[in-house]
Amino acid sequence: MSRREIDLIHRNPWEALRQFTAARIALGRTGDSLPTAELLKFGLAHAQARDAVHQPFMSEELAGPLAALGLHTLTVNSAAPDRSTYLRRPDLGRKLSAQSHAQLSAWPDKQADLLLVIGDGLSSKAVHRQAVPLIAELLPYLRTLGLSLAPVVLAHQSRVALGDDAGECLQAKAVAILIGERPGLSSPDSLGIYMTWGPNTTRLESERNCISNIRPEGLDYPQAAFKLAWLLEQSFQRRLSGVQLKDESDNPALHGCISPAYGIKSDNSVYN
Template identity: 60%
Template sequence: MSRDDPWQRLAGLTPARIALGRAGAGLPTREVLRFGLAHAQARDAVHTPLDADDMRTGIAALGFETLPAASAAPDRATYLRRPDLGRRLDEASAASLAAAARDPVDLALVVADGLSARAVHEGAVPLLTALKPALTGSGWRLAPVVVATQARVALGDAVGALLKARAVAVLIGERPGLSSPDSLGIYLTFDPRPGRTDAERNCLSNVRAAGLAPDLAAFKLHWLIDQALNRRLTGVALKDESDRLLAGSAGREVLEG
């Protein structure tokens, strides 16, 4: 493939598998090997367990209180086969969160393994580090950060309800792609309670070094939380218009901490 080939120029702009070339009737060996590596990394991301104790230590070092939780899925194999169990707390976690609940709070944060513990290990603390100054300046009442294992997005609804939170933000490892085994997703839900649907959430996706950078994700999340609490809604009725502020001083202040 020559340097003047337009496909080669396009390939330099995206991690998508385009302009791979050919060797006879098949792919070049290097591309076969690259695909095999990407597939292995995606599988590892799904099956590698979250080190919840290490995650809680890292979050506590930022000054947040933390609480552990687990879904009703007893192990990884069950979690992958039974998504419904990943959406519910196990009995012990539900009891401990209910006991830990204090006065009503504005926001609960949940850090959950989801389908990529790697994404959580690499992305959760940087995101919270970028978000903390905005949280501190907001005056919002915060619940302890819950670190949840074998968790799906909807587990945050039960957590938020038990902690008496007006809104819950779930930071969770997304389903790995063949070029993104480290993608963190953030799901924000106003008035969390079991039975909420995906249409009632706002999502920030692909939070990682090669995607949506943590400082920009934190800026957008803070904007969405502020709007959700003021307007008392999330989901399809709340559009992310935070980009309008990025050129102004408010955006720069949040991004710079």
């Protein structure tokens, strides 16, 4: 970069803080506009976010690693027959297709304590990258809690509420759906978890607990796994979920039979 080009760019005094975050901060300016390099990066990030929405869900690539963890899987589809319909008709992504509904309803081993659903949501990239490492961190907590597991359901063209439909079919006491979140410009691979006690198709959004932004650059796997395990422990004790169940997993005084593998400081902030 020439001296002339450097002079054209007005840099922000807090530019050094960019090393601590993937957020688009301290971009500088050239006149009234962004510098060309930052504008090109913005275009690339936007394209990556769009690609994440349309990337196909390769559920078979998750089945093998999950089997290595000792987990059986079932593959299902929502009532949305393709991606275009899924994006235009959110209601169809919230329920199982007739064939998948019959498949789960006919499954012989019902009434497990917990059903885990992995759904593509709006970013299959997120579940491809984050789902298996997160579940690997979660399993020791589930064993400590003594919770039985239904087969892991791998759901194509899924919205959050599909987990409740699947949970009702398998008569699970609770369901947690791991689903790709809407891609952001700096986070095309962010995973979310929605946990519901007593899943059925009449459940409201307010009856679910959400854990968001799960990825190495956001909420890491050990912290996310413990948060979910803590919520599950409380949910089974109190037989509820949603707005009535506040996430206080960072308070050691409220820990039950499980404690975080990564530890918690006395001031209630998490450390690794």
